[in-house]
Amino acid sequence: MAKLLVLYDSQTGNTEKMAKAVAEGARSVPGVDVELKYYAGSEELAEAAAIVFGAPTYYHDITLPIKQMLEEAAKAGVQLKGKIGAAVGSYGWSGEAPQNALEILKNKFGMKAIEPPITALYEPKQTQLEECRKLGKRIAQEIVGK
Ligand SMILES: Cc1cc2nc3c(=O)[nH]c(=O)nc-3n(C[C@H](O)[C@H](O)[C@H](O)COP(=O)(O)O)c2cc1C
Numbered sequence: 001m002a003k004l005l006v007l008y009d010s011q012t013g014n015t016e017k018m019a020k021a022v023a024e025g026a027r028s029v030p031g032v033d034v035e036l037k038y039y040a041g042s043e044e045l046a047e048a049a050a051i052v053f054g055a056p057t058y059y060h061d062i063t064l065p066i067k068q069m070l071e072e073a074a075k076a077g078v079q080l081k082g083k084i085g086a087a088v089g090s091y092g093w094s095g096e097a098p099q100n101a102l103e104i105l106k107n108k109f110g111m112k113a114i115e116p117p118i119t120a121l122y123e124p125k126q127t128q129l130e131e132c133r134k135l136g137k138r139i140a141q142e143i144v145g146k
Contacts (some may be wrong), residue, residue, distance in 0.1 A: 002114030008054025019054030036092035042076035050084035085111035
């Protein structure tokens with residue numbers, strides 16, 4: 001069964017709400033295995049048909065757990081070329097993290113990025129959570145059967 005990983009970091013729960021909404025949208029599509037968690041090892045990343053990162057902005061960048069996960073995958077030579085990558089994230093004033101995550105997914109791993117990322121100023125509004133659900137659903141529809 002096609003697998004969609006939703007991997008997120010969230011210190012005050014804002015990005016977590018967005019990541020959960022992505023997973024919820026994806027789960028509305030039968031035939032896709034959706035996993036929502038903080039971390040996936042290289043083997044699991046390699047098995048996924050699509051990966052969505054929930055990346056809050058801290059100090060103008062993605063946070064350490066996400067960086068480490070990507071670094072491990074790069075070191076292990078995980079092949080993600082052509083797979084779908086997306087990013088969502090909450091921010092307070094500059095909001096670079098989701099786009100920074102996408103740049104890595106595109107440039108380092110050759111993933112097919114869905115742009116622009118979905119961002120929310122602090123707590124996501126209902127409309128933004130709905131966008132996240134739609135993103136999850138759209139990705140699940142693209143990978144079902146893969
Ligand atoms: C120590 C610290 C540093 C932060 N740095 C940034 C930043 O550089 N740019 C920005 O847009 N928001 C920044 N923020 C705001 C967070 O991105 C914002 O609070 C966001 O809602 C956190 O999401 P989370 O609840 O998923 O962790 C910072 C917050 C803290 C506490």
